[in-house]
Amino acid sequence: MNKTKTLIADMFDPEQFQVIGHHLIDLLTNQLSDQIAGNASVFNWRAPALEDINWQQPLPITATFDAKQLIDKLQTQVLSNNLAIHHPHNLGHQVATPLPIAALCDLVASLTNQAMAVYETGPSATMLERQVIRWLSTLIGWEQSEGVLTSGGAQANLTALLAARQHTAQSNVWKDGIADHQRMCILASEYAHYSVARAAGIMGLGTNAVIKVAADREGRMDIHALEMAYEEAIANRLHIIAVVATAGCTPTGSIDPLMEIGDFCQLHDLWLHVDGAHGASALLSEQHRESLKGIELADSVVWDGHKLLYMPATVSAVIFRERKNAYAAFAQDASYLFQGNTHEEEAYNISYRTLECTKRMMGLKLWVAFSLYGVEGLAALVDHAFLNAAIFAEKLQDAADFELLIKPQTNIVCFRHQPSILELEALNQHQVKLRKDIVESGAFHLTQVEIHGEIWLRTTLMNPFTESKHMDSLIDLISALSSQAK
Ligand SMILES: Cc1ncc(COP(=O)(O)O)c(C=O)c1O
Numbered sequence: 383m384n385k386t387k388t389l390i391a392d393m394f395d396p397e398q399f400q401v402i403g404h405h406l407i408d409l410l411t412n413q414l415s416d417q418i419a420g421n422a423s424v425f426n427w428r429a430p431a432l433e434d435i436n437w438q439q440p441l442p443i444t445a446t447f448d449a450k451q452l453i454d455k456l457q458t459q460v461l462s463n464n465l466a467i468h469h470p471h472n473l474g475h476q477v478a479t480p481l482p483i484a485a486l487c488d489l490v491a492s493l494t495n496q497a498m499a500v501y502e503t504g505p506s507a508t509m510l511e512r513q514v515i516r517w518l519s520t521l522i523g524w525e526q527s528e529g530v531l532t533s534g535g536a537q538a539n540l541t542a543l544l545a546a547r548q549h550t551a552q553s554n555v556w557k558d559g560i561a562d563h564q565r566m567c568i569l570a571s572e573y574a575h576y577s578v579a580r581a582a583g584i585m586g587l588g589t590n591a592v593i594k595v596a597a598d599r600e601g602r603m604d605i606h607a608l609e610m611a612y613e614e615a616i617a618n619r620l621h622i623i624a625v626v627a628t629a630g631c632t633p634t635g636s637i638d639p640l641m642e643i644g645d646f647c648q649l650h651d652l653w654l655h656v657d658g659a660h661g662a663s664a665l666l667s668e669q670h671r672e673s674l675k676g677i678e679l680a681d682s683v684v685w686d687g688h689k690l691l692y693m694p695a696t697v698s699a700v701i702f703r704e705r706k707n708a709y710a711a712f713a714q715d716a717s718y719l720f721q722g723n724t725h726e727e728e729a730y731n732i733s734y735r736t737l738e739c740t741k742r743m744m745g746l747k748l749w750v751a752f753s754l755y756g757v758e759g760l761a762a763l764v765d766h767a768f769l770n771a772a773i774f775a776e777k778l779q780d781a782a783d784f785e786l787l788i789k790p791q792t793n794i795v796c797f798r799h800q801p802s803i804l805e806l807e808a809l810n811q812h813q814v815k816l817r818k819d820i821v822e823s824g825a826f827h828l829t830q831v832e833i834h835g836e837i838w839l840r841t842t843l844m845n846p847f848t849e850s851k852h853m854d855s856l857i858d859l860i861s862a863l864s865s866q867a868k
Pocket residue numbers: 476533534535536537539575577628630631632657658659660686698
């Protein structure tokens with residue numbers, strides 16, 4: 383064999399794959415058990431500019447095939463500098479503590495590389511996706527719906543809003559643009575995710591086209607404020623594309639009153655989009671599904687797998703109650719897809735319905751998780767997360783010098799430390815400093831959020847390994863840091 387041939391054969395060598403694969407699995411298994419046990423810190427924090435200095439190696443030119451060096455580098459440079467996602471002190475963002483089996487499915491997805499743009503490039507991948515969408519639809523309470531998996535909730539929101547615009551517009555805006563159309567707007571809670579405004583920007587409406595509807599004290603969209611926003615939009619001759627309700631809003635995890643908003647939308651013939659990226663998984667739980675009552679009235683729903691379905695990033699579902707609307711986002715008229723047998727097959731070509739052309743096989747991990755653990759298993763994760771949030775909230779209420787923002791409706795808990803009567807600015811700075819010190823120490827990961835000028839510490843109780851004692855440690859740590867600062 384000449385050198386090129388040898389090189390190529392070695393790169394694809396199945397034996398090498400197996401050997402390195404076993405090493406990697408061993409490495410990851412050790413890391414997983416260490417993290418679950420809460421060994422070491424949640425972060426090995428280094429400021430990004432400093433860390434960047436360690437990543438200035440010259441471009442590698444020669445093939446080394448040095449698997450040992452590779453494993454060492456993975457261990458010392460990559461894994462040890464990760465945020466320890468399975469560590470019980472990881473209370474930061476709404477990022478899933480992924481199910482290990484789902485990570486293995488991602489390996490399958492990578493090696494088999496089913497491109498999925500059209501059925502032929504991923505027959506089983508296409509079917510897996512359709513199956514998973516049907517399961518999620520069943521949980522919403524829909525029978526004839528259809529949807530797709532996308533890379534993330536932001537893209538899923540964009541897809542839903544594009545469909546809403548196409549469905550409600552008085553002309554074919556997909557083809558002719560919006561220049562000659564009546565000005566458009568979207569009504570969404572002040573706590574709606576920024577991807578809604580971003581979608582409006584991408585759609586050429588301008589981010590100001592999202593009219594912010596005030597929320598009540600519990601962070602839920604105020605229905606009277608919605609009525610007023612609607613009246614004002616009509617008076618201003620705006621064309622309302624959609625009302626966006628959020629089930630599990632990002633800052634506080636609050637769930638908008640879906641039934642009331644759904645009734646309102648039906649009354650006024652408005653498209654209801656429910657951004658359930660975070661909270662739709664409450665549908666799995668017998669205990670919590672009631673909080674999403676009314677979701678079935680939506681025209682479209684977004685549901686992230688990589689949040690409370692415990693999948694690795696990324697996998698999100700955007701589902702449309704009416705099948706035809708699933709084709710509206712990226713097509714002027716999808717009716718031809720359903721005329722006769724020849725075209726019916728086009729419905730299996732997923733790229734008609736997504737921003738992506740080539741797309742990763744995202745359905746497998748969800749299909750495997752549902753197949754192995756059932757609704758029962760996945761619901762247990764949600765129930766546990768929500769219970770943990772309730773427990774932590776109670777502890778904060780009982781602790782001296784802590785203030786809870788609101789009783790958690792999902793698994794997000796916002797609070798602040800209030801050591802003595804501080805002016806707002808000083809109080810805000812106190813939270814910022816606490817968070818910075820805690821994160822940089824590697825003790826815990828948590829976030830902060832600004833609500834009406836007030837800064838609150840924010841924790842997301844996603845991690846199934848976080849226990850009462852870990853919550854106590856965080857409260858103790860904050861109290862200790864505050865005393866030191868005095
Ligand atoms: C309510 C809500 N919608 C949408 C998104 C965006 O989802 P993704 O990060 O999957 O793009 C988020 C992200 O946190 C969210 O909380």
